[in-house]
Amino acid sequence: MGKLGFSLVGSYLGYQAQNLLLSKETRPQRHARLHKDVSRRVRDELGELKGPVMKLGQMLSMQTDFLSDEVLEELAGLQMQAPPMHATLARAQFKSALGKYPEEAFREFDPEPFAAASLGQVHRAITFDGEKVAVKIQYPAIRSAIENDLKLLRSATLPTRVTGHVPPALLDEIARGLLEETDYLHEAGNIDYFRKGLAGLSFVTVPHVYRELTSDRVLTMSFVEGESLNNWLKRKPSHALRDLMGARLTEAYETQLQHLRVIHADQHPGNYLFQPDGRFGLVDFGCVKRVNFGILELHRFYETRGWQENEAAAHRFLSIIYGNNVPFARARKILPILEEFLDILWPRGSDFVIDFKTFKNPRVNEIRRKFLRQTVQDKLVNPDFVYLVRGDMGFWHLISEIGATVNLSEITGLVSATVPPMR
């Protein structure tokens, strides 16, 4: 990590020095190249460290938008990675977690992992009853490593906490989220919750947990069929199928927000498995967050730009996104940026359509970054809202990668009209 710090500092210093010699035209190009170099460096270094430090940097950067898009892109590539374990280590860690070796727990167990997962890796196995399962094994001692890194992070961010730009609440939130992710029993609880809550959607597969073969560091669940987004796209699915997939993903996402009142904040394509007929499976439920505000109310505000009606409405809106103690005068500076954003995404009087073309529009990212930067500058970072933004952004990005056009307003209405499956 020291090396990483040094090389970042080193190259930034070099950049600053050369900046004096460069003409205005070449500066942006050089800037872009530098960021690419730095990001590769980041990726190389973090690739070796993998695990917690990476996760921390990634979460902090995604939630406050400190890093450039290039760096984020490189970090996103690391999303699913964890320290790889060779067969002997995976087997030993399995025993450390469950008190017996995989060959004692399964009829068959594939010593080679078929997928990386956050903080671990996934192996195929067959139970003694002949059922196909996926066994997620966590890299040993990752929790204590994360605890150490959190201590470091707390001292590293002391200046920003003193000035109030990164509120302690955000760090607490990151810490809570990360530590929760290390507990596979917690994830098992999330899986059960999603499984029950999404049971009404016949096109979604949520695995079920084999509790007797699960502990805080090993998670055994039924095997979910499907392929990665990239492979699914390689089959060149028709426009109709892409749109169907997009609409179904959105229905599942809206159902989570409205009825389950949770958000899967890690909307990464790797958390979905896609099937050729337009069905899909959900995997990886580590990063799930409860939603504390009425998503429909927020939706209505967006649709009507409700904060323009009167002061009380504006106050209400800002308190939804920034919490009840929002410093009103400061917070309202965000509204024009938001309006600019919505004018592109959701023009007045029309439906909110998520269109993959929209996200190719560089203005969208520019405004999003402006929005987040303003939030940090004005010391308004609200962990709850940040999760929602992160989830939304990830989700829209997913839809645009699929190449679907989705009428979000229509689906939101559809979902709100259905009876919640639980309660």
Added chain:
Amino acid sequence: MKAKSRRKPAAGKGPGRRSENKKKTRQAILRAALELFASQGFYRTTTKAISRKAGIAEGTLFNYFRTKEDLAVYFLEQELDAVIKWYENDDRIQKAALPEQLFAIIQRSLDRLAPYEEFVGAVYLRALVPSSSLGPWSLQTQSRSLRYLQFIREILATAEDDEQIPPLGDFGAYAFGLFHLAIATHWLQDRSRGKERTLALMDRCLNLGSHFLQKRNWNW
């Protein structure tokens, strides 16, 4: 001794059979002792209980092992034999990358020791006494470590031939032996769940070590 020589010829035929029987009894005693160490703890196990469990007279026990220390020496030898034998019979591990092979050797031996942790801890403490036959200076220990070093040396030599690591010679085996000892010490102190910290430490050190060796093309 006399009592035995009177009895033994009747049981077997010739000296080969006799030493075979002797070996069997030694192993039966060790097995009984280990079972008791695992269930009751090392310090609470008496020689009386061991001999009863092994089905021999307490006096006979002393013919085989004069002290608990002798028993420990025999135990460590058996453990080494078992690990070498396991390695030689496991084709998959022999073909694995060097860090995994070395990881597996330590992990296998720790896994075998796990039920007798208290006993192993006692052996460690005992080994610090200068006169102990378990100490690093005792000839018994030295002949056992020589066997261990030769075993490791052969594995490293294969990796050297495959150019997985630069030529390290006997030094590599010594260095790994020290690492093994350090890991075992850490393992004894490790209070993490399922001793997972030891697993992580081992994995990281071995990967780092092999990474380090690969990066430098040492030319002595």
